[in-house]
Amino acid sequence: MSQFPPVDVTVYSYECDAFGHLNQAAYLQVFERARWEILSRGPGADLFERHKVWPAVRRATVDYLLPAFPGDLLKVDAEVEKLGETSLEMRQRAVRARDGKLLAELHIVFVTIDREGRPKPIPAEIVSIFTPRGSRAAEVVRHDVGEVSLAADVRGDGPALLLIHGFPLDHSMWTHQVATLKGWRRIAPDLRGCGLSEAAGDYSMATYADDLVRLLDQMQVKKAVVAGLSLGGYIAFELVRRYRDRVAGLILLDTRAEADTAEGRASRETLIEVARKAGPGAVGERMLPRLLGRTTQRTQPHLVPQVKEMAERWSVPGMVGALGAMRDRPDSTALLHTVDVPTLVVVGEEDEVTPPTLARAMTSAIPSAAMTTIAAAGHLSALEAPSAVSRVMAEFLEAVPKP
Ligand code: MLT
Numbered sequence: 001m002s003q004f005p006p007v008d009v010t011v012y013s014y015e016c017d018a019f020g021h022l023n024q025a026a027y028l029q030v031f032e033r034a035r036w037e038i039l040s041r042g043p044g045a046d047l048f049e050r051h052k053v054w055p056a057v058r059r060a061t062v063d064y065l066l067p068a069f070p071g072d073l074l075k076v077d078a079e080v081e082k083l084g085e086t087s088l089e090m091r092q093r094a095v096r097a098r099d100g101k102l103l104a105e106l107h108i109v110f111v112t113i114d115r116e117g118r119p120k121p122i123p124a125e126i127v128s129i130f131t132p133r134g135s136r137a138a139e140v141v142r143h144d145v146g147e148v149s150l151a152a153d154v155r156g157d158g159p160a161l162l163l164i165h166g167f168p169l170d171h172s173m174w175t176h177q178v179a180t181l182k183g184w185r186r187i188a189p190d191l192r193g194c195g196l197s198e199a200a201g202d203y204s205m206a207t208y209a210d211d212l213v214r215l216l217d218q219m220q221v222k223k224a225v226v227a228g229l230s231l232g233g234y235i236a237f238e239l240v241r242r243y244r245d246r247v248a249g250l251i252l253l254d255t256r257a258e259a260d261t262a263e264g265r266a267s268r269e270t271l272i273e274v275a276r277k278a279g280p281g282a283v284g285e286r287m288l289p290r291l292l293g294r295t296t297q298r299t300q301p302h303l304v305p306q307v308k309e310m311a312e313r314w315s316v317p318g319m320v321g322a323l324g325a326m327r328d329r330p331d332s333t334a335l336l337h338t339v340d341v342p343t344l345v346v347v348g349e350e351d352e353v354t355p356p357t358l359a360r361a362m363t364s365a366i367p368s369a370a371m372t373t374i375a376a377a378g379h380l381s382a383l384e385a386p387s388a389v390s391r392v393m394a395e396f397l398e399a400v401p402k403p
Contacts, residue, residue, distance in 0.1 A: 193318015203321025284311025293378025
């Protein structure tokens with residue numbers, strides 16, 4: 001049965017009882033929050049609404065194993081255990097991130113009903129999402145690539161698609177693309193110094209590109225379509241510069257070819273100070289107002305803590321290193337007209353960091369590149385409008401000669 005990768009849920013003090021820990025009612029809410037988060041990162045929070053049915057809870061049992069306190073970060077997954085004609089049984093586990101201890105487990109039974117409360121058969125799309133066939137389960141692989149060990153979320157079989165995250169994010173920004181771009185072996189690594197990967201040594205676009213090529217070597221991947229968002233795009237340019245024969249196609253999301261301006265370099269210095277003095281979460285907080293589009297900030301406020309949590313998964317050296325690497329990155333504009341692989345440029349309509357004007361200029365400089373603008377999304381288009389971005393990526397991948 002289908003298992004969905006865990007999402008992070010922070011325990012807040014207002015959810016806790018007089019004794020100071022999560023009580024039964026609050027636990028049910030934590031599990032529910034995680035389910036919506038899993039749905040919105042995967043098939044979309046409107047999955048049931050699209051099919052005019054509603055998953056009504058018929059029974060829920062929580063097993064408490066250990067208490068959870070305010071500030072605890074829980075990793076909550078979801079696994080569909082049984083699918084009936086109109087019913088769905090699910091198990092969810094809440095694991096404390098700090099030490100991997102299982103805190104609580106939920107067994108929950110839903111019946112899909114219509115507006116009048118009558119049970120309705122589970123629609124075929126929902127059945128297929130909960131019973132994936134021919135696709136490998138989520139797997140976090142870890143490979144030594146020289147001085148560091150890198151972790152990557154790897155899913156599916158087929159030609160390789162390398163998904164390189166932006167800053168200050170990690171591989172989990174690609175959750176929707178990793179879950180849905182079937183027919184491709186989706187490889188979403190954490191760059192050195194963040195997420196589940198180790199921090200060590202130097203940081204530069206060249207080092208990141210070397211790390212990723214070694215990761216592909218370890219996975220016996222000769223060529224991949226490379227998708228990079230923002231920082232991921234800077235690294236994709238470096239892969240073209242240094243390892244052209246490994247790149248079968250490019251998807252450049254919310255990124256730019258130009259190097260930092262003097263003003264940009266100065267603001268990297270400020271953020272390096274913030275990272276050192278106040279930690280990676282503080283850098284995430286500072287950047288957030290420009291990362292998420294204005295529509296997303298209004299309509300999807302849950303993405304704010306999600307991005308902040310990704311920033312918190314960076315180590316201080318990893319974050320300082322990435323800021324220095326972006327400050328010192330080479331200009332890639334001269335490279336653009338030499339790109340000779342199919343290329344798709346994607347940009348959020350409300351992206352203020354790398355706005356659509358830049359994306360248009362980049363598209364015209366790359367021979368035979370196409371461009372798509374994502375409505376109502378900002379700089380983190382793949383996270384803010386996951387279904388729309390996965391759809392345009394799927395259409396592009398369909399047409400790319402398979403590596
Ligand atoms: C990113 O999203 O990777 C960053 O905005 C890149 C940058 O700061 O140049």
